[in-house]
Amino acid sequence: MSSDILGNLKKAILDYDPDASAECARRAVESGINPAEILSALTDAIREIGEGFSSGELFLPDLVGAADALSSATPIVEAEIARTGAKTERMGTVVIGTVFGDIHTIGKTMVATLLQAEGFTVHDVGINVTAEQFVDAIRTHKPDILAMSALMTMTAPEQRKVINSLETEGLRDSVKIMVGGGAITQEFADGVGADGYDPTAPGAAKLARKLMGK
C-alpha cells in the first residue's frame, strides 16, 4: 500500500505534474507513512530527472517541470516532519538567487533544481536580489550554503557586495558561499572570497556536496 502511494508520488514528479504530486504527498501523509520516507521518494524521483539531464536524455524544461512538481509536494511533507519531529537525512540547506541588477533566471533555476536532486533543501529567492535581501534570507533560513548567480560582467561585482554585507553582519562564517554564472571565473571567485565555483550547473550541484564534506 505504502509502496503504491510512494510509487504514484514518484510518478507524479516524473510526469511533471504539480497537482498530482501535491495530491500524492497529501495521501502519503494521511496514510501515516514516515515523512522521512516520503521525502526520500521525492529525492529519488528528482535525482532520476537530474541524472537524465546530466546524460543528455532530458532537457531543461523537463528539469524545471520536475522541480515544479517537487515544489508543490515538498511543503506538505516538511510540515509533517515539523509536526512529528521525524528525523530526516538531508544533504543540507541552500539559499540561491541571482544578484541585484541581473534578471537572468535560467542558470540559477537549473542549479536550484539539480541541488534538490542532490538532496538539498533549496530556498530560491529569485532574481534581481539585493544584498539586504540575501542577508535577510540567510537570517530566516539559516542555510549551509549561499549560491549566487551573475550572468553579466556588470553585475558580477554585486556578488562581492553580498559577501561584504555578510561579513559586516557577522554572518559570513555561518555559510559556505558558491558563485556561478556566465560572467564568473575561478579567478573572480577566489578574488571575492567565495568558497567554490563551477562553470556548469551539474558541476555546481556536485560542488555543493563537496562543500558539505560529502
Added chain:
Amino acid sequence: MEFRRGFTRRYPPLKILTEEEVEEIHRATLQILWSTGVHIEHERALSLFEQHGCKVDHEDMRVRMPPALVEQCLRQAPSSFPAPARDPKKSLMLGGNNLALAVAPGHKTVDSTTWEPREATRKENYDAVRVLDALPTVHFFSPYTPYFGFQGVPSCMAMPESLAARIRCSSKFQCVGFSNDSEMFAIEMAKAVGIEILGTCAWAPPLALYRDAVESTFRIVEAGFCLRVVGGQVMGGTSPASIAGAIVNNNAEVIAGLVLAQLIRPGTRVLVKDFTAPMNMSSGAPAFGGIEIALHNTATSQLFQWYGVPLDHTTAYPNSKLPDYQSATEKAFRVMSAGISGGNTMLFHGSVHGELTHHPIQAILDDDMAGMVGRFMEGVEVSTESLATDLIEKVGPVPGHFMNAAHTRKWWKQEQFVPKTSDRLTYPEWQTSGKKTCIDYARERMDDLVATHKPMPLTPSQEDAIERVLEEARTYYLKKGLITDDEMREYRDSMKSPNYPFE
C-alpha cells in the same frame, strides 16, 4: 531526426522575376530552339524530331523545334512524380513544394586530417554509402556516388560498381548516369532487383547533345524509367556571362532534352537540372561557390513552376578545399535558396571540393545544414495552441517563466532543430571537453554510424542478380577492350577478399 520524404515548404516560393520577365525568358528560349536549334548527334533522334514537325538538318545534325511542339511537350511532362525506393518508407514524390536532397559525389576521397585527395578503397566506398544511407536528410542517391570509382576497379566498371554498392548498402531511391553504355547494366540491375531508377541525359553546352547522352535517354525512357535532363554550362565560357542569357541558354538545352523524352514516350517523368556556374575568369574553372548560381537557380525555379516541371538545382559543390567557413558559406546560401525558391532536388551532401573530393565527415556536417533548411521550410505554425496566449497570461511578468510549462516541453522539440555536430556548449564546457569542433563531432558520428548502421538487407536472389549483372558488364567491357588483361587480373584479385563485396 527521422528520415522524411523530402522537405515540404509551407509558404509561397521566393519570386525574383516579374511575370513579364518569366514570359520574356520563355519567348527567348522558344526563339533559340526554333531559329538556332540544337545539335544532336544521333540519327534515330533526328528522325524522331523530324517526324514530329521539327526542321532537321541531317548533315549538320541540327534540330529546330516549332514553339507549339515545345509547349505541348512541356504540358505533357508531369508536374510531379513518384520516385519509389527499395524501402517503400523512403519513396519520394519529386516536384511541387517538396525539396529532396541527394549525395554530391567526388572523384576521390580525402585524408581527413590533411584534406589531400586520394583514391578510395572498396571498404571506404561501401562504408561511405552506409553512412549516407543512415543520414536522415539524404533523401536519395545521385550517380557515381559517393566516389567516381575505387581501388582495383577499372574505370569503365566504376558506374556499375557504384550502383551495385548503393543498392547493397542503401534502400533509398537511386539515380544513375551514363558512360560507355553503363546505363544498359543499370537498367538490367534495377529490373533484376526490382527497383526504379532515375536516368540521366547530359548536355554539352552550348546547345549540343552527344551520342552517349541520347542513347542513354532512349534506353532509360524506353525502359519506362524517369529521366533527369542536365545542362552544365559555365557562364561566360559555354553560355552568356549574363544571368538572364545563361538562363535562356540552359533552358533551350534542358527543354530540348525534355522534348526528346516526350517524343520517345509521351508523359515520361522528367526532372530538369539547372546545372550552372560562373566561370572563374582567372583560371577558367567553374566558380561553384558563386552566389550567382543561387540567383540563376532561383529564377529558373520560378520558370519551371510556371511550366509545371520539377527542377533540380545546381549541385552544392564548394570551391573550398576542406570543411571550413568558406565551404559552409558556399553550401548554405545555395541550399537555402533551393529551399525557399521552390527547387525540387539538389545534390548536396558530402562534396568537400567541387567534383574532386567527397568525404563522409563532410556529408555528416551537411546533414545538419540540410536539417536547418528543412526546418526553415516548415515555416511558423500559427494556431491557438502555438500562439499560447493563455500561457502568456498565466505566466505573467517576472518572476514568471516558461521553463516549467507543459507547453514548453511539447513545443520546443517541435520547433527546434538540434544539430548533431554544432558546438553549442558553454565556453567553460567547451574548454573542459577537449575544445572539440564540429569536425570532431562529425568524425565521432561517422565512426559510430560505420560501426552500427545496418542497411535494409537484400534477398539472396537480389544479391545474386547484382553480381550476375556486374559479371555481364565485366565480360562486355573486356570484349570491347576497355579492360586490359592486367587490369582484369588486378580487379579479380581485389574480389578475393573474404568480405567481398564490402571490402
